[in-house]
Amino acid sequence: MATSRPPSSSIDPELALSFNFSDTVFSYNERDVALYALGVGACGGDALDEKELKYVYHQDGQPFIQVLPTFGATFIYRNKQSLEVVPGLHFDPTLLLHGQQYLEIYKPFPSNCCIQNKVVIAGLHDKGKAAIIEVQTTSYDKNSGEALCMNRNTIYLRGAGGFSKSSKPYSYANYPANQIYPVKIPNSKPTFVYEDITQQSQALIYRLSGDYNPLHSDPMVAKNAGFSRPILHGLCSLGIAVRAVIKFCCNGEPTWVKSIFGRFLLHVYPGETLITEMWLQGTKVIYQTKVKERNRPVLSGYVILKHIPSSL
Numbered sequence: 001m002a003t004s005r006p007p008s009s010s011i012d013p014e015l016a017l018s019f020n021f022s023d024t025v026f027s028y029n030e031r032d033v034a035l036y037a038l039g040v041g042a043c044g045g046d047a048l049d050e051k052e053l054k055y056v057y058h059q060d061g062q063p064f065i066q067v068l069p070t071f072g073a074t075f076i077y078r079n080k081q082s083l084e085v086v087p088g089l090h091f092d093p094t095l096l097l098h099g100q101q102y103l104e105i106y107k108p109f110p111s112n113c114c115i116q117n118k119v120v121i122a123g124l125h126d127k128g129k130a131a132i133i134e135v136q137t138t139s140y141d142k143n144s145g146e147a148l149c150m151n152r153n154t155i156y157l158r159g160a161g162g163f164s165k166s167s168k169p170y171s172y173a174n175y176p177a178n179q180i181y182p183v184k185i186p187n188s189k190p191t192f193v194y195e196d197i198t199q200q201s202q203a204l205i206y207r208l209s210g211d212y213n214p215l216h217s218d219p220m221v222a223k224n225a226g227f228s229r230p231i232l233h234g235l236c237s238l239g240i241a242v243r244a245v246i247k248f249c250c251n252g253e254p255t256w257v258k259s260i261f262g263r264f265l266l267h268v269y270p271g272e273t274l275i276t277e278m279w280l281q282g283t284k285v286i287y288q289t290k291v292k293e294r295n296r297p298v299l300s301g302y303v304i305l306k307h308i309p310s311s312l
């Protein structure tokens with residue numbers, strides 16, 4: 001297969017897959033939970049919104065605020081070791097993009113907790129012009145030992161493909177093929193549609209939840225990566241889309257969410273308007289988020305709910 005690797009990138013799959021990540025232990029508190037909710041736009045259009053105020057304020061005190069399920073996706077930011085320490089995995093970090101996100105939630109998140117993260121590489125694929133690496137992080141409540149959630153991050157490394165040793169492109173995954181799949185958007189009218197205007201400062205607020213990659217804040221770094229200005233974090237767009245799903249398909253109840261999948265199709269610039277279309281199909285919600293100003297889909301996926309919403 002054709003090699004499109006810049007000299008700075010080389011991948012040795014066997015070596016990379018044999019790497020053992022060390023566990024990470026960290027704590028979060030009510031302030032982290034509220035800051036995250038603001039970062040994904042909660043109450044951004046209406047500070048009195050009773051379906052959203054609960055994520056940032058509770059009349060009986062901050063310990064009673066509710067936690068958005070996508071807050072669990074921020075646990076990966078706390079991992080002690082980044083992909084750059086993995087032997088056999090050499091790539092240009094400025095060309096890295098978030099490709100997909102899968103999140104399973106096993107328990108509702110408390111408003112504060114001590115967490116232990118266990119990390120493995122769940123997949124590695126050669127796409128010729130790019131390499132794809134899937135990193136799986138399972139997060140446990142350190143005190144009870146109970147698993148709270150599992151994140152599988154698909155990282156798209158532009159220019160790092162072409163490392164296969166045979167004519168068959170290298171592809172490894174340690175999970176069932178039917179667990180993560182790009183969705184087919186129905187032809188029918190969506191059950192719900194929600195419009196959210198992101199702020200110019202959205203990425204600058206969101207980064208405080210732990211992803212300090214300058215791609216989202218530094219104009220020069222963004223330019224060198226091929227963008228006209230800093231782009232929004234994929235997980236911020238995902239948080240905005242899932243917030244819409246909770247608002248419309250879960251009657252505002254965040255604990256109804258069982259699992260979430262999203263594929264990032266195109267970058268989003270802070271300040272753009274996101275339109276999320278939702279199709280309710282039993283316990284599954286298919287969604288697609290478009291940028292209004294460019295009329296382009298930027299994210300699509302599904303949310304699995306714990307039960308069929310009966311009151312809608």
Ligand SMILES: CCCCCCC/C=C/C(=O)SCCNC(=O)CCNC(=O)[C@H](O)C(C)(C)COP(=O)(O)OP(=O)(O)OC[C@H]1O[C@@H](n2cnc3c(N)ncnc32)[C@H](O)[C@@H]1OP(=O)(O)O
Binds near residue numbers: 096154265266267
């Ligand atoms: C350890 C955890 C670390 C976490 C780090 C988090 C860092 C966060 C960074 C960000 O938030 S970046 C901002 C969010 N992401 C984006 O804006 C990316 C938006 N998407 C795109 O720009 C494009 O989709 C793409 C990723 C550049 C791919 O486009 P391209 O045109 O190059 O792909 P194709 O030619 O269509 O497909 C090639 C091949 O790759 C597969 N594929 C395509 N898109 C994705 C994707 N989003 N995720 C996973 N895989 C993707 C596609 O299926 C093709 O494979 P085959 O079908 O040929 O096998």
